Amino acid sequence: MTIFHRLALLLVTTSFMSVSSVYAEKYKYNDAHLHYVNFSQQSQGIEPLIEAMDSASIEHSVISGLPVIKKWADDQPGKPDTAFSDDANVYWYSLTDEIIARAVLSLPESQQRRLHPFICGFNPTDKNAAEHVARMLEWYPGFWQGIGEVITRHDDLTALTYGETARANHPALMRVYKLAAKHDLPVLLHSNITSMSADDPVYLSELEDALKQNPNTRFIWAHAGTSKTINLRNKPEFLAKELERLLSAYANLWIDLSWTVMDDHIQPRGKVSPRWLSLIENHADRFMLGSDVTGSFKRVNEKMQDFIPLLEQLQPEDARRVAKENFLTILPKTNSAKVHHK
Template sequence: MNISRVFSLAALFLLAPVAGAETREYRYSDAHLHYVDFFQETDGMQKLLEAMDAGGIDHVMISGIPVAKKWHENEPKRPRYYAGDDAPVYWYSATDVLVAAALEELDDKRRKRFHPFLSGFNPNDKNADAHIRRMLELHPGLWQGLGEIFTRHDDVTALTEGDTPRANNEALARVYHLAAEFDLPVMLHSNITSKRERNPLYLVELEEPLRNHPHTRFIWAHAGTSMELHRHQEKLTFLHETVSRLLDDYPNLYIDLSWTMLKPYLLDEQDKPDPKWVALAKRHPTRFVIGSDVVGRFENLATGMHAFAPFLDALPEDVARGIARDNFLALLPSKRQDELR
């Protein structure tokens, strides 16, 4: 046999597993998407559906934004973002009405791709659980989860009118009990620390509900990170150790790996996966989901989801496909999972 042919065949077999990883194509569930922005405006359902089809996104967790940005009387120009000026944001329940109205315009086939989470309530108000119950009754069978609930959220917290929400307050304890009653997962934004403290300063605010509500499924948005935290602390050095312990201790905790987790945690600047986070995902293969966290604008939806591919490619294929798509679906109420089979 020609010796060059032998080497060529050997090289082919050696490269085959690598090539397979490089050519994986994923189907996605976006586990964290806001249909509207902080002004309760949106690109609309048609553009969202087009972006989903372009990105291979089969399913979407869709929610509103629980606060609205005020255009203050003294500001001559309308702000473009919640941090655009010092005007406050305020709790805005109609955000859920906007989401429900958009979904009700769809036919059954397209509507099954969306999994709406109810978010328009004040987490400091002990009436919140009663409001949620009314919304569940008003739209029977529509809502499939609660959140994203804003608690500690750096500048959003600073701008929100009223008291600072805490994930372990009495009002939210009532909400968590209701979530367990209706088999609804809860997506919770609770920053792990402040801009300045290089330790898990606010961790107790998350850990207390995890311990006290074992029958409630919690999705921790961005694992407690945020863009603003990273502006002041490029990387939270204690995050991996903390997340690892929490996953070991609380089987009702799930981690949302939306965009602020991508870098500098899952990937470095050269898109090389971090071995520690790869190992953690292998150890807890069903406990991670990914999301875009887009807010009312969908032109970058596909790009945001596909950015996770280098991390997914470093995982066993079944684990990668679970994180990309199926883990989120497994978090939904059991009735919804039956309908998707």
């Protein structure tokens, strides 16, 4: 490599680092999708979470558990690292909500204000689910600020889960949605738009039933209905068109831009899709960002930085809404600013 090429490379590298630093200083975030625990219900801890938020310029964050735990089966050689480490099942785990409550309440009041706990430890196919939510609200009055992530259609995870298949319009969840509306709680819902092999949105009607029958419940659709094993690459315009229709039809729907929807749809290969940019601009008050980390917070900063190409192409006021404001506006009006300390 010649001296000229080395100087050019140094200039490009220095410029990139400078631009990245400017971006990091420019954007402040609120994280609308974060799991304090992994699928073994373990966590790095609450203090590392706060440190990660500070490092990533995150002012406020959802904090939720995970509604299932991975079974450590006798026929497996070691404890599984993830839900998909082996073919042992996962099962519904209510203690996850207590883990969240104890972690948040261990913090000083100034840090508690930054975290917004969501209830998720219930079986969405059990009509007793609403009773669990009601019990959590009674035990921790003024503490909980949402419900979710409620996991329904979730490809491989659905296949691993004991019992009946969960769906967005299950009668058990309809009771939860009504309770959510009564207490002004948003619902973060994972409901795949389709199956792993289908070309049509075979599960979309389940979400629409929930939206139609619960107009007073605010829904955040996790990952815009996408997931790892859903292949919509042969229909690049399909998802954006469906979202345009849904957002126009249902005033109670918001979209969580996290995980697969970013890499597979909004900015594949790092380039922002014009169709998606137009969609987000048209509904700039209905989208929010999430890291979707599970138990480990080492990659929170990286996850939030991944949104920069999109934010840079939005108008400044729209970028601010998507990165920060929309998340706060969906929280309960009466307790979003409360301190949880007792």
